[in-house]
Amino acid sequence: MSDDRGEGKGFDRRRFLQLAGGGVVVALVGLGARFALKRDREFDYPEDLNAYLRIGRDGRVTVFSGKIEMGQGVMTSLAQMLAEELGVSVASVDMVMGDTRECPPDAGTFGSLTTRVFGPALREAGAKARSALLGLAAKRLGAPRTALAVDDGVVSVRGAPSRRVTYADLAGGAKILRVVDRRVALRAAKDFTVIGRSVARLDGPAKVTGVAKYAGDLRLPGMLYARLLRPPMHGAMLVRIDTAAAERVPGARIVQHQGLIAALHADPQGAETAVQAIRSSWSEPATTVDSESIFDHLVAVGGEPNEIAKHGDVEAARARAPHLLKSVFHKGYVAHAPMEPHTALAEIKDGRATIWASTQTPFPTRDRVAKMLGMRRDAVRVITPFVGGGFGGKSAGQQVLEAARLAQLTRRPVMVEWTRDEEFFYDTFDPAAVVEVASAADPSGRIALWDYAVFGAGARGAAPIYASPNMRIVAASSGPEIHPFAVGPWRAPGANMNVWARESQIDRMAAALGQDPLEFRLRNVAEPRLRRALEAVGTAFGWQSGPAPSRRGQGIACSIDAGTCVATAAAVRVDAATGRVTVDRIVCAQDMGIVVNPEGAKMQIEGGLTMGLGYTLAEELHFRGGDILDRNFGTYQIPRFSWVPRIEAILLENDALAPQGGGEPAITTTGAVIANAVFDATGVRFYRLPMTPVRVMDALAKSAKT
């Protein structure tokens, strides 16, 4: 490990003073930023540990993280990681998250990176602080460091517990500025007392009492609610507008600025009334593609694909394969549909902008706001209250720019809360995608050829987890230019498509060979951790060996995502009369390395699998060109209580491995495991998601005829 930024930045005196005003400071300078995302140097984590934590005079520890809490539970797991290293109880930790003035810079909360990448940086800050405090305690108590023990923020001499001093006393006795010039070891897994425990979520009491504040719950004196005039479809151009009637709505104010047209009012219903009173006509673009023609379009415009993996001689293997299995898989656009629509409250006062926003990317959003307003970025502060679900969809920040611009134009605080209609219209959807795959096995049941191409979704989840001597994996563009409206990251971006396609094809191969799908996977997976997950899930599920279709309705699928090995088994029933797929049970086993909060990790597994029922069985955006036809939950169905199976999450112990991703891996297997179970139940293979009742009925009818 080395400081790859050269001299290092040293201690920021201004920040020191700022912190000193708010409490007692232990100021140390460590080594370089080791935990940065390589691709995003701008948001490297700082070396100054004061950026991460502050010990108050009352002994409470405030932790600062640029990550945000949107339900995934990191408020709690980060507090655990810091508490473990610093030597305090979780109950003494207060979390400040997603506030660009208070927190260390961060590229955003996505990619299952909070525990994997921010976690080590936070733990190291805690370990350095503990080391420095122990040094001070040794002096204060007149005992060598090695004779000291720490318990919940109290340092005492082993064997003489009355010789003690608290962190608060130590940090308060003097403002300390010193350099930690050596690497501080993180605590070993065998010594953990806080990590690995199912600590109750810190956000629980606030969330069950209604006290928890989301951006839309905030109120400022003199604030206005804004409703924006929206085009009827993407690509439409405003031809005529008449705001006379809208301006007669009592209390309403109409703003027009560079294409931004908004009605503002002190009352949200007043703003709604006024925006409805705006008369406008639009030129509508010619329809290009729709929900059905999109797949041919994606293949046609995909362009030169990127090679993800290649070895052996794919063409020769294709030519000599006696039974080449070729498949084409299609999946439509899927909405994020968080329960909280995009919201932002912006205030610009005395040359400073403050924005409370429902966002996964407070720092990049701050920079975009600063650029738009022509302000220095240190004059803009984004504060992230609780976020009501994100799933990747709250990365873009359009509503923040809208609120900031309107606050600038009106010189009043402005709240922009998207309606559900706007939430669907401006979603950055999970892209529609196509996978074309050809594969073959040798007579012994080993994969001899794997030739795979994905269009539209990107490469995540396409990389090989099965060994094959002849392999080619390519991914065509997944960029915005090939889609008729915005697309973006959606919980494990691209992986839901790729894992469904890959695991369906693996299942086809096993069935063609007359082999058990679990045994076929075990024979061909390369990663031992994944083998163990498969074996564990097979045992826990009570997998009954034999080739599919067995008519039992059992399915299996596996993947490696965000460093986590995941294997999932499911039991389904298919009602031929209605086409309805009922999922009775899902068992999911994960090796995710060290588990910080086991119950929290299980919530993420259960949540991911449940959310995944949507893209598997129902969710698909209907559109004609830029015209989004699904605008609310009446036509766009997301999982409901009656859909939810019994879900069992199994965490495989692996304390030798640092914590891996937890929010995304499980959902990547949902489509595949259910599709494979449906095949086992019916003998019908599905090449299109979602498997809606109409499609299931049609497919069953077709297969009955043949």
Added chain:
Amino acid sequence: MMRVLTFRLNGVERTLDIDDARALLYVLRDDLGLTGAKYGCGVGYCAACTVLLDDVPIRACVTPAAAIDGHAVTTVEGLASGGVLHPLQQAFIDHGAFQCGYCTSGMLLGAVALLRSNPHPTREQVVQALEGHLCRCGAHQRILAAIEAVAAQGAAAGDVR
């Protein structure tokens, strides 16, 4: 129409002089400062705005203020009493029956209404009662477990209010 409405809000008598066609959700969130009920869809599909009118769960986003005149309204802010959480609130914490928390207020009130009218529901009855409540995080299994735990406690300790 502007008029004076008289109602009980979380156990306290209130009067409000307002436009009685105004959506109850905005009356609660903007006029009364109770932001626990959430906007999720605006048309009654998602149930994030659920509050109780007497003992009946209603969608505040599509309910005109006139409906509360002479009735009792309960929001999530009125569930705990004397600093003690309602058994369902405690059970939601104990079972981890929420993630982002945005649907939680509505879920809790839907569950309170269920257990008041049917203290010992079957699994199917709980599912039916909450079928209209959407949760995008996928906390469903734990929400069901929390409600069933309270129903089971109620069987032993007298039913929940």
